[in-house]
Amino acid sequence: MKKAPTIRDVAAAAGVSVSVVSRVLNPDSGPVAPAKRQEVVRVIDELGYRPRAAARELSAGHALTIGLVVTDLSNPFFARLADRIVWEARSHGVQVVLMTTQEDPHLEAESLDTLLDRSVSGVIATPTGGNIEKWARLQDLGVNVVFVDRTIEELGDADVVSIENFDSAQRSTEYLIGLGHTRIALVTGPLSTSTGRARISGYRAAHESASLPVDPLLIRDVPFRGDAGGDAVGSLLAMPQPPTALIVANTAQVQSSVRRLVQKGVRIPEDLSVIVFDDNPWTELMSPPLSVIRQPLDMLAVHAIELVLGRMQGRLPEGPRLIEVKADFLPRNSCAPLAQTAIR
Amino acid sequence: MKKAPTIRDVAAAAGVSVSVVSRVLNPDSGPVAPAKRQEVVRVIDELGYRPRAAARELSAGHALTIGLVVTDLSNPFFARLADRIVWEARSHGVQVVLMTTQEDPHLEAESLDTLLDRSVSGVIATPTGGNIEKWARLQDLGVNVVFVDRTIEELGDADVVSIENFDSAQRSTEYLIGLGHTRIALVTGPLSTSTGRARISGYRAAHESASLPVDPLLIRDVPFRGDAGGDAVGSLLAMPQPPTALIVANTAQVQSSVRRLVQKGVRIPEDLSVIVFDDNPWTELMSPPLSVIRQPLDMLAVHAIELVLGRMQGRLPEGPRLIEVKADFLPRNSCAPLAQTAIR
DNA sequence: TTGTACGCGTTATCAT
DNA sequence: ATGATAACGCGTACAA
DSSP states (O other): OOOOOOHHHHHHHHTSOHHHHHHHHSGGGOOOOHHHHHHHHHHHHHHTOOOOHHHHHHHHSSEEEEEEEESOTTSHHHHHHHHHHHHHHHTTTOEEEEEEOTTOHHHHHHHHHHHHHTTEEEEEEOOOSOOHHHHHHHHHTTOEEEEESSOOTTOTTOEEEEEOHHHHHHHHHHHHHHTTOOOEEEEEOOTTSHHHHHHHHHHHHHHHHTTOOOOGGGEEEOOSSTTHHHHHHHHHHTSSSOOSEEEEOOHHHHHHHHHHHHHTTOOTTTTOEEEEEEOOGGGGTSSSOOEEEEOOHHHHHHHHHHHHHHHHTTOSOSSOOEEEEOOEEEOOSSOOOGGGOSOO | OOOOOOHHHHHHHHTSOHHHHHHHHSGGGOOOOHHHHHHHHHHHHHHTOOOOHHHHHHHHSSEEEEEEEESOTTSHHHHHHHHHHHHHHHTTTOEEEEEEOTTOHHHHHHHHHHHHHTTEEEEEEOOOSOOHHHHHHHHHTTOEEEEESSOOTTOTTOEEEEEOHHHHHHHHHHHHHHTTOOOEEEEEOOTTSHHHHHHHHHHHHHHHHTTOOOOGGGEEEOOSSTTHHHHHHHHHHTSSSOOSEEEEOOHHHHHHHHHHHHHTTOOTTTTOEEEEEEOOGGGGTSSSOOEEEEOOHHHHHHHHHHHHHHHHTTOSOSSOOEEEEOOEEEOOSSOOOGGGOSOO
């Protein structure tokens, strides 16, 4: 186990001073005689020298690194988001340190502290909803914060990239209303999250436009983690007057919800029409293929990374930016007119 | 945008020297008078001081960080592996920087260089198969390397955690043979990977034990990325004498393979019996539920992290360790006896 | 164009 | 028990 060469080793071997080597490394920092430059490059190559990131960071005061804070990589939504972000960051020479929160504000707080220690220059995150002061402090210390998917309204200064939550929920609800359904259940995230709130609003708006009453018992704002989605579905099915249609408005709840439906032997769409908010190609392979709101997470990722990197490089105007990308509704075969629904 | 306090600020505010503060931070590095300790702690808390990671790393020569190098986070296998590893690492106070290779040795090489720059003390990776000297160099520089899922036989010194590839392939093949099938197709990873080779061997062994000939045309070792799995399936179905059973022996190919089957209208198991190597809960929700070799990736993750951390802390005996965890075969309803198969 | 010297924040060594 | 000081490796004014 030998130890890696330093800039000094290179300088010595090339017969120049460290500053020359440094200037070769950072081209715009000053002039170098072509002959010496070539020699230095040769030696660097020969020794396999690479600048230590820690030293650079210490000197620069900040790292060419961003933090990615998501709740849970076993959710395909976040997995694919992470994939895109890591990929995009790499192509810009930026590394990604990954942290998961399991939707726990306490773990989130820990993550933020750690990222601060690392002097990351940016963070892309799906916030749990808590830790408001901590987020503010992070920004105060010069870290560029970009929220993706969700947001924290109280935090004025953060960029946000999300899908059109209100709109998506409204459209899918309208679609079901258009099929004649009047008892439409909604399983969505907790009220403590911006997405949970926005999607419920969209759902309500669709009812209002159609002058349809909203049965509050049909709205289930449940935790993301665990089997909450499945349990909500179970309880909905057990109602004296069960719904004839169901919208699962959050990727985190889709899996457990669908599993419960399958377990209970519910026929789709004969017994129940179903729409899910999805990022999982498998929905297409089920029988019947599920109608989905397709979350354009490539767009989310691209915008998010564009924002952090943009901020890091100082371009981009001052104020916070809010980007909403459209989510397409893909009707497939999991919805039927009320008239053809068995239990009603 | 204020700037974070340093150890000097703390020392000044507490009326002590930096050494005292440092000793308070690192308890085992020397004695501190209880009174002073308390005061220092108070000031640290008041100022919200946190030690800069870069400075520590520079001083220590290595970072409390590990690199996680996988091919692709959109594969649920790697996503969930990453999830577990990040989680487990966090609980030990080490961060994870994430890199993806897209199965490209060139990108892998870049990643390794970057990780070297960061002075990571360990790497958990699913190697592409190339970059042998680079991996060796990494180890030479004191980085603990743990391969997971796949391995590089030429590299003597690396720990390896994998499933029993030979055995899993053998058992699933035997199961199908037991159902009377004689033309069993195998879609698996490229021969350049250890898993590809081992699974083909298991498949062959099962045939041998049953004194069944192996039709080489039924073995498709295809690339992981893209639609290679689906294309292989398409071409298998188009054979003059198509297979009556199919094993998709790699998670990366499952999705495109199954999609192709669905597209072609192949009935499972009436037309074709199917077994897939899986980590995706959705296989259970399809109709029919697919029989799978369930990859125990929790075990993979736990062992991998246990190995890196163990090495980092200097415990663990000298030589490289090879851990093989068992993968269970879960028969569900996607396989039928040959006698009940339509096309034969 | 090149080299010297100092700062970045922390830990470790060695006096006191 | 405490404090001064030298690394750690790199960037960068500033001097030559």
